[in-house]
Amino acid sequence: MAFQTFPYAVLHAFAEQVFLKMGCPEAQAREAAAVLLSADLRGVDSHGVARLSGYVRLWKGGRVNAAPAIKIVHESPSTATMDGDAGLGLVVAPAAMRKAMEKARIAGTGWVAVSNSNHFGIAGCHAMMALEEDMIGIAMTNASPLVAPTFSIERLLGTNPIAVAIPAGAEAPFVMDMATTTAANGKLEILQRKNEPAPAGWIQDQQGNITTDQHGVKKGGALLPLGGTREQGSHKGYALGAMVDIFSAVLSGASYGPWVPPFVSFLPVADDMPGKGLGHFFGAMRIDAFRPAADFKLHMDQWVRRFKQAETTEGQEAVIIPGEPEAKMSVERMQQGIPLIDAVVSDLQELAAAMELAPIA
16 A cells, blocks of 8 residues: 655654634643654554544534643542533543543542543554653543444444553663553554455444454444454453443543444434533552652562563564564654554645645655
C-alpha cells in the first residue's frame, strides 16, 4: 500500500492549526496535537492523525466544546471527580492526570474519575505522564459500544483500553497499553482502508457467528472481547471491559454500556443517556509511598533484564517488554518521519481545504 512520510513537526503544526480553527485556546490546541501525534509516534496509527477529521466532525455536530471549563465536582484528599464540559478528551484527560499526580504528591496516591468528555487518544500517553515524577500511571476509558459480551449479540461495551506505565532505572519503562477486545476498532479501520480481511476471532456477525469480513461491525455485527470465544477466555476480556466501563463511567457519572456516545458523528446520541459523555479513570502512585524509588528502579531493571533473557521459542530473538517496540518506534519516527497511507493523506488534505488551511507537505 502506498504511503507518504511527513516530519513530526509538520503534522503537529497542522493538527494544532485544525484545533485552533475549531476554537481551542492556544495551549489546549498545542496539547491536543501532541497527544494525538503521540499515537503516530508510537506506531498506533489508528489513533493518530487518521482520526483528526473525526474530532472535527464531532465538533461540527455540536458534540465537542472547543473551549471547555473543566472543573472538579467532588473531591477528597486523594480522589477527585471532574466534569470535562464536553471538551476534547485529548485535553480533558491530561488535565485529569495532572490532578491525579497532584493528589499523589500529597497523599501518596491519586485517583481521578472523569465524566462529560470525549475520545482521549491512546491511553498510554496519559499513563506515561506519571513517569516524569517517579510515579506509576494508570489510565482507562470507556468507548463507543461496539463489543458484544460473551454469549450476546448486543453491542454493550467499547474497546475500553487499560494503560499502566511503570518507571525503571537504566532500562526503559514498562508501558502496557491494551484494548480489552481482541483488537482495537482502529485496527479494523486500517484493514478496511487496505481492503484486507479481519483475522478470525476479531468480529462476530449479526447472528453471533465468527466472521472475517472487515466491515462486519458496520453490517450489524460486533467486536469480540479479548479471547474471542468462551473457550479461549472471552469471558475474561468481557470482565476487563466491564471493569473499565464501571470505573470510568458508573463511578464518574458518565454514560456507560450501550448509552456511551458514538465517536462517529453520523450516529445519534441516545435520548435516555444515564450520564454525561464519555468517562475516564486515572491513577497516579508515588513509588516512594511504597519503598525508596531508587531501590524500586534497581529491581525493575533486574525484572526487565531477566525477562529479556528468557529462553525463547525457535526463531524468536527475545522476549519483548510491554512498551518496548513503541519506544523504539517513537525514536525512529521522530528522526525519520511518520508514514501515512494515501487514504489518510487524502483525508487530511480534504480537511485542510475545508478549514481553509494550507495543505500538509
